[in-house]
Amino acid sequence: MDSATSNLDGPVDRAGIAAELERARADLHALLATASPAQLRAGSEGTRWTNEQLLFHMVFGFLVVRRLVPLVRFVSLLPEPVGRRFAHLLNAGQRPFHLINYLGSCGATLVFNHRRMGSLCDRTIAALTLRLHTEHERTLARGMPFPTSWDPYFSDVMTLAEVYAYPVQHYDHHRGQLTLPIQGVHWTPGRVRRAPGHP
Secondary structure, eight states: OOTTBOOOSSSOOHHHHHHHHHHHHHHHHHHHHHOOHHHHHSBOSSSSSBHHHHHHHHHHHHHHHHHHHHHHHHHTTSOHHHHHHHHHHHHHTHHHHHHHHHHHHHHHTTTSOTTTHHHHHHHHHHHHHHHHHHSOHHHHHBEEEOOTTTOTTOOSEEEHHHHHHHHHHHHHHHHTTOOOSOOOSSOOTTSSOOOTTOO
């Protein structure tokens, strides 16, 4: 077996991953439907973003994964040293990445504000779910090295199945940093581990 391929105990739980994607999508819409303009403009907890900017960043996690899926599918077929060098190169660029990551979510809400980010999330999750259900089992088991300095939910090697599951971890982490006074019905505080140092 290729060293970039993870061992799985059984078939990937596609239905479970899809259900988590749908839970996050429904929760986002509940937040967008009930938050007032003043609440959206308020600061979040532990980040420099407003609640609205943080909400977009949470959606952005799903957008990133849509772009990551073909990359993982390709790099996982290459010799492991190539993937390792690629991850090392990305790790070396962590400082500009985090700056761009921060500024990007600040600027993106000028276009994809609370009125438009819900439909963007809908389209993205629909595309991810459709692709997830058409992936070959062996493809879902393949993996590639990841730049762990970019996100604490990235591990040294991630399978394609883990990449599909990642954006909900990212969503839940940041969901706990919103200062919106509503809990919603699709999310429970503390449902995921908190990653130290995650913005």
